[in-house]
Amino acid sequence: MDYKPSDSVTCEFCTSVFATGATSNADSLPTGILSRNGTDTAVTVTVTNLVTGRYKAVFTIPATYIAGDDLDLAISATVSSVSGQAVVFHTRVGVGIIRSGTAQGGASGTITLDSGASATNSIYNGAWCVTLAGTGAGQVRNISGYVGATKVASVAPNWTTAPDSTTVFAIL
Numbered sequence: 159m160d161y162k163p164s165d166s167v168t169c170e171f172c173t174s175v176f177a178t179g180a181t182s183n184a185d186s187l188p189t190g191i192l193s194r195n196g197t198d199t200a201v202t203v204t205v206t207n208l209v210t211g212r213y214k215a216v217f218t219i220p221a222t223y224i225a226g227d228d229l230d231l232a233i234s235a236t237v238s239s240v241s242g243q244a245v246v247f248h249t250r251v252g253v254g255i256i257r258s259g260t261a262q263g264g265a266s267g268t269i270t271l272d273s274g275a276s277a278t279n280s281i282y283n284g285a286w287c288v289t290l291a292g293t294g295a296g297q298v299r300n301i302s303g304y305v306g307a308t309k310v311a312s313v314a315p316n317w318t319t320a321p322d323s324t325t326v327f328a329i330l
Contacts, residue, residue, distance in 0.1 A: 160252035161229075164221045169247040171233055173211050176240045181211030188235035190215045195228050203231065219251060222278070224285050225330060227251040256285055258328040260292070262309065264321035270310050271327070277306040285329050287313055292324035301329070 161167060173184045190203030203217045215231060223229075231247035259272030269287060276282070282304045289297045299313035321327065 161219055161249050162225075162252055163219050163223045163256060166216065166218050167231075167247070167249075169215045169231055170208070171213055171215065171244075171246040173213065173235050173237050175238050176242075177238075182237055183207065183210055184213075184235040184237050185239065186236065188213060188215075188233050190217070190231055190233050192217055193230045193232065194223065205233070215246070221256075222281055223251050224256065224282075225251055226284075256282065256329045258290075258326070261321045261323060261325040261327055263323055264294075264317065264325065266316040266320050267314070268310050268312050269317075269321045269325070269327060270308070271329075273309065275306075275309045276304075279306045280304055281306065282311055282329055287311060288328045288330060289317075289321055289325050290328055291326040293322045294319035294325055 172181055174180055175182045188205050190205055192199050192201040192203055201217050201220060203215055206214045208214055215233060229249050230245050232243055232245050234243045257275060262270040262272065264270055282301045285301050287299050287301050289295050294317055297317055299317065301311045302314045303312035
């Protein structure tokens with residue numbers, strides 16, 4: 159499955175008694191932690207007991223994550239007083255459209271995104287900007303910097319044809 163930012167992810171896992179391997183409920187509800195690129199996050203993971211020893215973990219990939227981010231879901235559980243932890247889910251965030259719109263303008267090394275683009279500095283850094291239609295259509299550049307207050311994304315290398323207010327773009 160190709161997961162993208164803002165997607166909901168559901169993963170099932172089972173718990174069992176260590177000595178026998180028999181499926182059994184955990185002593186208390188297991189907990190999950192999502193890590194992004196090797197660092198634990200504060201993303202909420204909701205764990206639900208489905209039937210004896212079988213659970214469902216659900217989380218939403220934050221909208222700020224970008225294509226290529228590695229995600230691991232680790233579950234901690236204690237069964238019959240024996241604690242354990244395992245990674246039960248791994249994915250890499252796929253290439254998806256993070257944002258699209260009509261540019262407000264640009265220059266040789268920048269594109270001014272639409273007014274609804276994020277106000278968070280650097281949020282699009284590392285993503286790809288593709289010009290789909292209008293002036294400069296058909297170019298792909300890596301976003302190397304972004305200033306949320308001005309909506310200006312710096313790209314590398316410079317555009318062959320600078321975007322303008324007719325340029326339709328997508329950020330991947």
